Amino acid sequence: MRESANDIAIRVSNLGKCYQIYNAPRDRLKQFVVPRLQRLFGQPLKQYFREFWALKDVSFEIKKGETIGIIGRNGAGKSTLLQMICGTLNPTGGSILTNGRVAALLELGSGFNPEFTGRENVYMNASVLGLSNEEIDSRYDDIVAFADIGDFIDQPVKTYSSGMLVRLAFSVSAQVDPDILIVDEALGVGDMFFQAKCILRMKNIIKSGATVFFVSHDMAAIKSLCHRAIFVSEGRIIKDGNTNEVVDAYHSSSHRIDxxxxxxxxxxxxxxxxxxxxxxxxxxxxxxxxxxxxxxxxxxxxxxxxxxxxxxxxxxxxxxxxxxxxxxxxxxxxxxxxxxxxxxxxxxxxxxxxxxxxxxxxxxxxxxxxxxxxxxxxxxxxxxxxxxxxxxxxxxxxxxxxxxxxxxxxxxxxxxxxxxxxxxxxxxxxxxSPPDAVWGCFYNSMNEINVT
Missing domain, CATH: 2.70.50.60 (abc- transporter (atp binding component) like domain)
Structure with a gap:
């Protein structure tokens, strides 16, 4: 049964993205000039490029509050899909519906002006995401505290390391209370302490009822965070459903026993x-x-x-x-x-x-x-x-x-x-195990406890 528009966070219908691949630079010029002359003289058109479909005939719906993991090999079309959902890339065909404020952490440093300071980029990015200056002022200290980059907040972003860029970008995206949060593998650049902090923050965002679109090669993180997963390969959806089943399909895609x-x-x-x-x-x-x-x-x-x-x-x-x-x-x-x-x-x-x-x-x-x-x-x-x-x-x-x-x-x-x-x-x-014998996943035998 098709969900009503009010219940849908993202709806993708027959989405496709095609690129024109030229074997040589001169073919690009030929493609620009020759077909025009052929039309003028009524001759059949000749094509000087081959088509490469990064995505083709992709359709799915994501309900509000769902957490979706997108998995697949490098080059499968995951990033292309996310860029089109965010509006930074135009599709060749199909349609996309997004319902709510979208915050995206895509390519490293995307949306940042390298000449601006961290402070200036915070205000610029947050305003693009729909916050007023008053709202940014009230959340600025939390953004800076979460990023934890110290005095570099007042330095040009072009002087930042890749880890500092990710820290600041995620901090802005996570503090604007997005209706839809999209994260594309960028967290892998951060250190393990920041990654743990990001995962905890993402879980809080999920609890708040937001929709999370998460791309990662870390299958443990996908299983821990996501209720549903989509396996993409060669620009098409191979499997969409229960996270464990989709991850198993992804693992078995390369090596399957006859x-x-x-x-x-x-x-x-x-x-x-x-x-x-x-x-x-x-x-x-x-x-x-x-x-x-x-x-x-x-x-x-x-x-x-x-x-x-x-x-x-x-x-x-x-x-x-x-x-x-x-x-x-x-x-x-x-x-x-x-x-x-x-x-x-x-x-x-x-x-x-x-x-x-x-x-x-x-x-x-x-x-x-x-x-x-x-x-x-x-x-x-x-x-x-x-x-x-x-x-x-x-x-x-x-x-x-x-x-x-x-x-x-x-x-x-x-x-x-x-x-x-x-x-x-x-x-x-x-x-x-006996009731209350284990807290968490494992029993931990305490050798010594001191109370003073």
């Missing part, structure tokens, strides 16, 4: 391994063969929530107690063993890495571990072999439901992670 490669049958069979120490390896093989298993329910459940190149496949993930009993409910302070069964589907060389993440139901990542940091390098096995990785931890989580994500990846590359298999919800468990 569903035909997934195994759903139970496997209990021996296998041979070529090794320099055949006697020791045989004992180890027997142990793996005894412990290895594939959970049919797990495989069916995880099928739609995983991605990777499938060179190594995770075929079972289980939470066990110290006796080997499967756990679905875990008590506070209970020791837990996480068992991950691997199937080496293709031949590879080097070392691999296995890790896990525990998240709450909002998708917030609480803690995890990786073999890369905890143990020596683990070499790949031969094709067709299987292995088991065990993690152990004590449950300090507050009462509630949590999910476990597991992954196996190539360890050789430093800056690029190549996932063989990533499973977002490999298993789910409930943490049981």
């Amino acid at each position: 569903s035909d490669s997934l195994r759903t049958e139970t496997i209990h069979q021996s296998f041979s391994v070529i090794d320099k120490s055949p006697q020791d390896q045989t004992k180890r093989d027997d142990l793996i063969d005894k412990e290895y298993e594939v959970d049919v329910t797990y495989m069916r459940f995880s099928k739609e929530q995983r991605y990777g190149d499938a060179k190594i496949q995770i075929e079972s993930v289980k939470l066990l107690d110290e006796t080997g009993k499967s756990l679905q409910e875990i008590c506070l302070f209970q020791k837990v063993r996480l068992k991950v069964c691997l199937n080496f589907k293709e031949i590879s060389s080097g070392e691999y890495n296995v890790g896990f993440l525990i998240r709450n139901l909002n998708g917030l990542e609480l803690f995890g571990a990786r073999t890369a940091e905890l143990c020596p390098k683990i070499p790949y096995k031969h094709q067709g072999e299987r292995g088991i990785v065990w993690f152990s931890f004590i449950n300090y989580l507050a009462g509630g439901v949590y999910t476990v994500a597991t992954a196996v990846s190539d360890r050789r590359k430093v800056n690029i992670i190549e996932y063989h298999d990533w499973i977002n919800n490999a298993c789910v468990f409930r943490s049981i």
Whole structure:
């Protein structure tokens, strides 16, 4: 059902932005002159450029009070979309409706005159956002205090660092009580203390009933702040909906396992391994063969929530107690063993890495571990072999439901992670804790408390 205009903060209909791309500067001149001559002589028109659609056929509605996260790779069209919503970029086609005062933090330093001082830019920006001089005067001290740039407030903005620019820009945007706040990745420039202060301020803005449009590559921040997310790729909306589901779709967009490669049958069979120490390896093989298993329910459940190149496949993930009993409910302070069964589907060389993440139901990542940091390098096995990785931890989580994500990846590359298999919800468990035993997410054992 279509919402009434009064309930809508932003409405985007069939929005598109097309750029003309020329192979050479002379083609731009040809495009300006030649078609005019062709029209004059009645000849068919020739085009000297190719079209690039940064956005095409984008439509969505955002209700008042919603917090929306926009995610996607660099070049997906996120910034183009925000610039058109803010009115700083004209669309090629489609329409945009905004209802209320819009405050935007887009490109670094956008809207600032580099020759003006910080004080002058505060008054200029706030007036552009619709505040009178009296309103700016009453809020000026709060803006300066939040920015916390000291005496630089009276210096030309061109002398500011990138972090100082972001501080001042966000301070102005956040203090004008916007109906719609748009933030485009700029907070990543600030230091961690200022980022934390901004997130807290954004949460207060959200509580006040404002609409927040937030672009970030920080998926934890997206999950923490946003009720809804939109995944944009190559100028089109790929998925729009629940934040956790959209983030999962974004993660899986690059590396998706072919569903035909997934195994759903139970496997209990021996296998041979070529090794320099055949006697020791045989004992180890027997142990793996005894412990290895594939959970049919797990495989069916995880099928739609995983991605990777499938060179190594995770075929079972289980939470066990110290006796080997499967756990679905875990008590506070209970020791837990996480068992991950691997199937080496293709031949590879080097070392691999296995890790896990525990998240709450909002998708917030609480803690995890990786073999890369905890143990020596683990070499790949031969094709067709299987292995088991065990993690152990004590449950300090507050009462509630949590999910476990597991992954196996190539360890050789430093800056690029190549996932063989990533499973977002490999298993789910409930943490049981006494009432008032835990404040926040974790139990914190106080060694000493002094009262004077």
